[in-house]
Amino acid sequence: MTAVEADPTEVDDGAVIRSSLDEPERFAALFDRYARQVHQYVSRRLGTQLADDIVGETFLIAFRRRETFDPARTLARPWLYGIATTLVARHRRNEERFLRALKRTGADPLPEPVAEAVARQVTAGAQERALAGALARLPRGDRDVLLLVAWADLSYEETAQTLDIPLGTVRSRLHRARRRLREALGGADPTQEDN
């Protein structure tokens, strides 16, 4: 019986993916690096249960498509978030329904394990409810950009790679989305600079 462990010197995602072409088990290193991050992001959009499912599917799709990973890239994060975001899009109506319910009732209806749900009966304040309503009304592309930046902590460049759109489109979508959030919150400074 022989054990194979990830090579700790392979810090570059691209190198991990390339090595996985001949030694598929090495792909699991990517799972270890990013599964929890991706899960956190998807969980905030769709709840724990769907996140569990989407993370599994994301890495399976990534594994199957690993030969298409651009060898010039060293980070797989945008690639993985791109797959996950596409999967999230399948549940767009659910996502918007959850957000509208949060706005309406102040209670977040995101599905989650019963034990967690009992512990988390926290009522959202007026600002959170307004934010949820504004998020629900955003066009999907704008919401993707906004939440990849705000919840996944992606840079603008990474967001552009994730969604395969130009950097300028990221900036314009983000600007528009932030303006709508500010309007929903009653803000009056729609021209504030993005960071």
Place this chain on the structure above:
Amino acid sequence: MDEMTLLKELRADRPAMSVRAEDAARARLLAGAAGPPARSRRPLHLVLGLAAATAVATAATVVVNAFGPEPARDYANAAMKIERETGTWRVEIKDAYADPGEFAEAFAKMGLRVELRIVPVSPGKERTIIRMVQGPSDAARTHPDGSTSSWSVDDCPAEGTACPLAMTISGDPGGGRQVWLGREARPGEPYADGTPGLHREPVPGLRLIGRNVRDATALLRARGLKSAFLLGEFKPDGSGSSYGVDPSWRPSGERKATDAWYFSSDTVMLLVSPRPGDPGPTPDASPLGD
């Protein structure tokens, strides 16, 4: 507090991924990685025992010695027949469409860790090994002397009544291997060896590469061929990337086909450079269809 700060706090206390969910996701990766690669654009480099894809973090077993204490001298099942001679194995395929598990079983009975897949290939590639991947890294440890093996597929006589698909393995096959052996494709069946990046015109007498999509598809239609599309870019040295989209998606007619190759006997794949607004990768749906 500005809107981004508020947004960053919204749902920030979601529970982390549970250990159980992580295990399940790994198991799914495992199951999918070990499954049939028929939907893949390119052959997957899977190896016998890859099952352990779940495993890097837990250093799980990759190759399991489950082949019995004493290899047989010959073995046959419904899929194949293997005979061992001194230093060689003679392999004859009885059913090229058999489940790969039956091939693996026969190899295992002979003490060999081989995952054989018999895959549809483009004309001229039949009876050739189109891919061979050495298995998990234990091979080097098992065979520190660097011993090698050779795999040769029998030629088929030009005029013959019966010509079984057969090959001879000589030397020491070492650790697990995955071997893809080409067979004739059925009409319309996707080729396992179709790939972008070669920049060779696939259809004699037709110039497709560099032509716009409208003209290229019209020319193909006139030849009775269908078109399919892949988004991506490849450099002249063959490096690059591509991804599949919903098979029903079509680029606008003025866009250029930057590469072309036979996807199957009746379909030519056209590579188109991505543009803003194009669809992203379609999860779990091969760009090439099934």
